[in-house]
Amino acid sequence: SADEIFNSSTTMSGYTYDDLICLPGHINFGVHDVNLSSRFSKKITLRTPIVSSPMDTVTESSMAIAMALEGGIGVIHTNMSIEAQAQEVARVKKFKAGFILDPVCVPPTMTLEELDALKQKLGFTGFPVTDSGRMGAKLLGLVTKRDCDFIEDRKTRLTSIMTPVKDLVLAKEGIDLVSCNDMLQKSKKGKLPIVTESGLLVAMVSRTDIKKNVEFPNATKDPLNKQLLVAAAIGTRPADRDRVNALVSAGVDAIIIDSSQGDSVFQHEMVKWIKTNHPNIQVVAGNVVTKRQAKHLIECGADALRVGMGIGSICTTQEVCACGRAQASAVYNVAKLAKVYDVPILADGGISSPGHIVKALSLGAGAAMCGSLLAGTSETPGEYFYSEDGKRLKRYRGMGSIDAMKKGSDDRYFGTAAAIKVAQGVSGTVQDKGSIHRYIPYLTQGIRHGMQDIGAQSVQQVQSMLQDGQLRFELRSAAAQREGGVHGLHSFERKLFD
Ligand code: XMP
Numbered sequence: 001s002a003d004e005i006f007n008s009s010t011t012m013s014g015y016t017y018d019d020l021i022c023l024p025g026h027i028n029f030g031v032h033d034v035n036l037s038s039r040f041s042k043k044i045t046l047r048t049p050i051v052s053s054p055m056d057t058v059t060e061s062s063m064a065i066a067m068a069l070e071g072g073i074g075v076i077h078t079n080m081s082i083e084a085q086a087q088e089v090a091r092v093k094k095f096k097a098g099f100i101l102d103p104v105c106v107p108p109t110m111t112l113e114e115l116d117a118l119k120q121k122l123g124f125t126g127f128p129v130t131d132s133g134r135m136g137a138k139l140l141g142l143v144t145k146r147d148c149d150f151i152e153d154r155k156t157r158l159t160s161i162m163t164p165v166k167d168l169v170l171a172k173e174g175i176d177l178v179s180c181n182d183m184l185q186k187s188k189k190g191k192l193p194i195v196t197e198s199g200l201l202v203a204m205v206s207r208t209d210i211k212k213n214v215e216f217p218n219a220t221k222d223p224l225n226k227q228l229l230v231a232a233a234i235g236t237r238p239a240d241r242d243r244v245n246a247l248v249s250a251g252v253d254a255i256i257i258d259s260s261q262g263d264s265v266f267q268h269e270m271v272k273w274i275k276t277n278h279p280n281i282q283v284v285a286g287n288v289v290t291k292r293q294a295k296h297l298i299e300c301g302a303d304a305l306r307v308g309m310g311i312g313s314i315c316t317t318q319e320v321c322a323c324g325r326a327q328a329s330a331v332y333n334v335a336k337l338a339k340v341y342d343v344p345i346l347a348d349g350g351i352s353s354p355g356h357i358v359k360a361l362s363l364g365a366g367a368a369m370c371g372s373l374l375a376g377t378s379e380t381p382g383e384y385f386y387s388e389d390g391k392r393l394k395r396y397r398g399m400g401s402i403d404a405m406k407k408g409s410d411d412r413y414f415g416t417a418a419a420i421k422v423a424q425g426v427s428g429t430v431q432d433k434g435s436i437h438r439y440i441p442y443l444t445q446g447i448r449h450g451m452q453d454i455g456a457q458s459v460q461q462v463q464s465m466l467q468d469g470q471l472r473f474e475l476r477s478a479a480a481q482r483e484g485g486v487h488g489l490h491s492f493e494r495k496l497f498d
Contacts, residue, residue: 001466001469001471001472001473002332002363002466002469002471002473003469005020005473005475006328006329006332006333013326014325014326014329014330015326015328015329015475016311016326016327016328016329016350017327017328017350017351017355017356017359017360018476018481019326019328019475019476019481020328020359020473020474020475020476021473021474021476021480021484022358022359022362022450022453022454022471022472022473023472023473023474024453024454024455025453025454025455025456025465025470025471026455027452027453027455028455029452029457030452031445031448031449031452032448033457034447034448034451034452034456034457034458035457035458035459036048036049036071036444036447036448036451036458036459037049037458037459038344038361038366038367038459038460039304039344039366039367040073040254040282040284040304040344040346040366040367041254041282041283041284041303041304041344041366042282042303042304042342042343042344043282043303044073044220044229044253044254044282046071046072046073046220046367047071047218047220048070048071048072048218048220048440048444049072049357049361049365049366049367049368049447049459050067050070050072050357050367050368050370050374050440050443050444051067051072051073051074051075051231051346051367051368051369051370052064052067052072052073052074052075052369052370052371052374053075053077053348053349053369053370053371053374054075054076054077054078054231054232054233054256054258054399055077055371055375055396055397055398055399055404056077056079056080056381056397056399056404056407056409057375057380057381057382057394057395057396057397058077058371058374058375058380058381058396059074059075059076059077059380060076060077060088060381061076061088061089061091061092062379062380062381063374063377063379063380063381063436064076064088064092064228064230064231065091065092065095065228065379066377066379066435066436066437066440067220067436067440068092068219068220068221068228068229068230069097069216069218069219069228069437070216070218070219070436070437070440070441071216071218071219071220071440071444072220072367072440073220073229073230073231073254074092074230074231075231075232075233075254075256075369076088076089076092076230076231076232076233077233077399077409078232078233078234078235078243078258078408078409079399079404079407079408079409080407080408082242082243082246083246085232085243085246085247086246086247086249086250087250088232089230089232089247089250089251089252090250090251092228092230093227093228093230093250093251094227095227095228096177097177097215097216098177098180098205099177099180099194099203099204099205100203100204100205100206101202101203102135103127103128103135103201103203103204104118104122104124104127105127105128105129105130105133105134105135105137105201106118106127106128106129106130106133106143106158107129107130107131107132107133107158108129108131108140108141108157108158108159108162109157109158109159110133110157110158111154111155111156111157111158112148112151112153112154112155112156112157112158112161113154113155115127115143115148115158116148116154121383125144125145126142126143126144126145126190126191126206127142127143128141128142128191128193128201128204129141129142129143129158129159129162130201135201136200136201136202137200137201138198138199138200138201139165139168139170139193139195139199139200139201140159140162140164140165141158141162141163141164141165141168142162142163142168142191142193143158143161143162143163144163144190144191147161147162147163148161165199168189168193169183169187169189169192170192170193170194170195171183171192171193171194171195171205172194172195172196172197173194173195173196173197173202173203175194177205180192180194180205181205184205184207189207190206190207190208191204191205191206191207192204192205192206222253227251229253229254230251230252230253230254231252231253231254231255231256231282231284232247232252232254232255232256233255233256233257233258234247234255234256234257234258234270235257235258235259235411235412236257236259236264236266236267236269236270236411237266237411240270241270241273244274244277244278244281248278248281252281253281253282254281254282254283254284254303254304255274255278255281255282255283255284256284256286256306257270257271257283257284257285257286258399258409258412259286259287259411259412259414260287260309260310260317260400260412260413260424261287261293261309261323261414262285262286262287262288262293262297262305262306263288263292263293263296263297264414267285267297267300268296268297268300271283271285271297271300271301271302272300272301275300275301282303282304283301283302283303283304284302284303284304284305284306284346285297285300285302285304285305285306286305286306286307286308286346286348287306287307287308287309287348288305288306288307288309288330288334289307289308289309289324289325289330289333289334290325290330290333290334291333291334291336291337293334294307294334294337294338294345295337298337298338298341298343302343303343304343304344304345304346304366305334305338305343305344305345305346306345306346306348306369307327307330307331307334307335307345307346307347307348307365308327308330308331308347308348308349308350308369309323309324309325309330310323310324310325310424311324311325311326311327311330311349311350312348312349312350312371312372312398312425313349313350313352313371313372313396314371314372314396314397314398314401314425314426314427314428315349315398315400315424315425316398316400316423316424316425316426317400317424317425320422320423320424321424327347327349327350328359328363331345331347331360331363331364331365332363332364335363335364335365336364338364339364339467344366344367345364345365345366346365346366346367346368346369347360347363347365347367347368347369348368348369349369349371351368351369351370351372351373352372352373353373353446354442354443354444354445354446354447354449354450355446355450356368357443357446357447357450358446358447358450358451358454361447361451361459361462361463362454362462362463362466362471363466364463364466366459371396372396372430373443374433374436374439375394375396375430376393376394376396376430376431376432376433377433377434377435377436377439378432378434378435378436379435379436380394382394382395384432387429391431391432392431392432393429393430393431393432394429394430394432395427395428395429396427396428396429396430397425397426397427397428398424398425398426398427399412399425400412400413400423400424400425401423401425401426401427402421402423403427404425404427405421405423406421438497442496442497445497454471456471
């Protein structure tokens with residue numbers, strides 16, 4: 001049982017996911033019968049137990065929207081101004097399936113040459129033209145592929161080739177998606193701009209988006225107002241109280257206090273302050289890896305705990321600070337203590353496959369928080385570029401890397417006042433993984449297969465099997481770990497899903 005492995009007085013070792021393997025149980029249900037619903041915090045339940053990390057190369061509004069639509073939740077990072085972070089939260093809360101609320105706009109003075117560069121960078125072809133080149137300004141027209149083809153002089157300005165607003169089919173603010181669909185079908189147009197009475201652009205609907213399935217049955221929504229749920233990270237400085245107030249005004253549902261070592265007086269005070277001043281907001285405290293740290297934060301009122309220290313793919317904390325814990329040991333031990341108080345935990349970092357998520361849930365986590373696993377998807381901030389050998393890549397960096405800390409994340413490592421910034425993370429690149437809307441279904445299907453093999457039809461069931469010792473694990477030797485991966489081939493190609 002997990003208790004025998006993690007609390008054996010003879011080994012005193014720390015174990016991580018790869019050190020363990022779950023022994024299979026008995027299957028008497030289908031893979032689709034596995035229910036992955038699980039708790040993110042005391043009051044928030046997810047149908048997909050996956051959370052995107054508050055990192056500046058992972059979660060801003062596009063990622064948080066996609067994660068919530070797929071049944072998980074995204075945590076907007078805090079490496080930006082208070083206003084910018086509140087706006088990112090507001091974007092998620094305002095999201096309505098099928099409506100593009102922040103279409104990229106262009107000014108009428110832009111040249112075709114500049115538009116060509118923008119198209120290449122963003123990969124889409126139709127843009128609204130507004131007087132300031134921004135969203136929310138007066139709509140002047142639309143430029144689509146048809147307007148631009150066959151024009152030789154690429155210095156031509158958009159004002160002379162765009163379809164002007166008088167020739168466009170427009171919808172009025174407040175229209176619903178079904179009516180938009182009707183208008184698009186009748187007019188045979190590709191794009192439908194939505195404007196206010198005075199002609200300011202507020203949204204757009206695109207025929208190609210409507211053709212895609214806009215139904216997300218697993219979406220993480222507020223049952224009352226149907227808005228998507230979103231979380232946001234903050235630090236522990238006194239000024240972060242202003243940040244919390246702004247995030248709450250923007251509609252945030254959960255605040256994550258972002259610190260590599262959560263058991264500090266700064267964090268204790270912050271948890272208590274939020275719970276006193278914003279009692280309806282869920283507070284996720286951390287990070288912790290020991291029962292003692294966890295107990296302190298639970299006593300301050302935390303609604304969930306984030307577990308993991310120095311085990312992320314981009315982390316150097318254990319190397320630099322000699323502190324941390326192997327992740328399976330941390331998750332199991334903290335989850336055991338937190339269960340006594342009915343506080344869910346998030347297994348944060350070190351996850352590189354659906355199998356790791358199965359292990360995290362099997363060791364007591366309510367959900368898995370992932371950085372590198374989700375980095376490189378199209379919803380993450382940043383643009384793709386190509387490596388010399390033709391691979392499509394995106395940047396992924398630790399919040400304790402020098403680059404990220406220069407933008408403000410040094411508070412996560414208590415480094416704000418220090419003259420020398422000591423890196424606790426690195427910057428790197430990851431390969432393109434396509435869209436979250438294809439990737440999360442692959443991960444969840446993988447998790448369901450794992451749960452089925454264990455013989456557990458729900459996260460709740462696997463955790464009660466953990467409790468009563470029915471769930472059996474075995475430690476793996478180094479040779480067993482090698483054997484459990486692909487081996488003995490001259491070469492192979494890994495295709496993750498189809
Ligand atoms: P993965 O393995 O999913 O880990 O890429 C993501 C988690 O790592 C933490 N994090 C860091 N830890 N130095 C650290 O020691 C860093 O620079 C750093 N940046 C992020 C964080 O908990 C995240 O969710």
